[in-house]
């Protein structure tokens with residue numbers, strides 16, 4: 001699939017958004033064949049692929065720049081430190097944070113949510129306090145708050161959703177009371193693709209004096225994110241879902257909140273001074289970055305941000321919109337296939353069930369056709385419970401996907417139906 005033939009529709013879309021052929025050539029993994037078929041990689045919500053400039057940056061770092069950071073005056077340490085801090089500044093600009101000290105490196109979204117649970121929740125919430133989450137959350141934005149609930153005697157309140165997978169905003173408003181201390185909500189649902197109106201939800205929370213954490217894991221690869229425009233208090237995302245490496249993620253937090261918060265882990269680099277009697281903590285962001293961080297991954301994430309900026313988030317959003325509309329139309333026209341999650345505002349996720357066939361069987365047969373989709377509960381079991389199903393198959397798109405790959409998916413589904421029909 002190094003240079004797939006483009007349909008007329010694709011050519012029209014490409015000429016006004018992205019140069020698909022050129023972009024695909026940047027991703028060596030997309031040239032793979034799987035089971036003798038061209039790979040159609042439609043599992044981007046789980047993890048996306050890395051373009052050559054990111055791979056090159058990792059190799060350059062490891063071969064010419066590697067040393068530990070912040071700790072020495074020699075050439076390599078200074079070079080590695082400059083690259084690591086330079087990546088932080090790129091990420092700051094990418095999400096329009098006010099200052100680079102508001103950008104904290106974590107291991108990923110899960111780690112970022114846990115950091116806030118420990119540093120903010122454990123420090124400031126007490127028995128009887130309430131946290132609002134939604135029915136659309138990934139387990140990583142549920143379980144940490146349950147742990148806090150069980151430890152502190154807090155209460156979780158859940159915003160329900162309708163049959164399309166849209167949050168019920170009237171119900172959301174009615175959940176606030178004097179005990180509400182935090183809202184933690186996903187920007188984009190990984191299981192359904194719903195884009196939640198987080199800006200409006202943040203304004204509602206702030207009118208009650210309540211801070212908001214946004215899980216942006218599925219939003220950052222698809223939408224232009226401006227944390228100042230959203231006015232969120234915390235925003236969490238993962239490098240490996242935005243064409244960067246695994247093992248790195250970001251917690252954005254407003255400086256005023258981060259400064260009050262307690263450290264998450266203790267160790268080197270997060271201190272200013274240590275005696276056996278007393279430790280003075282470092283300033284933000286270092287207060288939250290104990291020990292040697294994943295330096296290469298952070299620098300790789302900076303390169304991924306450069307790449308996304310070059311392509312242009314508005315171009316990415318426009319092309320993915322076309323992909324989603326095309327795939328939705330194809331799937332709606334196929335009898336025996338039901339799309340789960342039909343919100344008006346959706347990002348590039350298409351969850352579906354095939355009548356009479358378990359999603360794992362759907363995934364297995366699609367794999368035989370070279371099509372990679374995810375099957376299961378997508379770490380969002382409460383979403384599955386809401387829709388009364390154990391699992392779905394999920395195709396999730398990135399800007400390097402094509403209509404041709406969607407046709408390959410549809411042909412695979414037709415084969416599933418034939419085999420089980």
Ligand SMILES: Cc1ncc(COP(=O)(O)O)c(C=O)c1O
Pocket residue numbers: 045046107108109110111138140141186188189190215217218238379
């Ligand atoms: C919405 C959402 N939140 C959080 C996560 C967890 O991300 P990570 O495993 O990178 O920490 C995911 C991963 O699929 C996700 O989709």
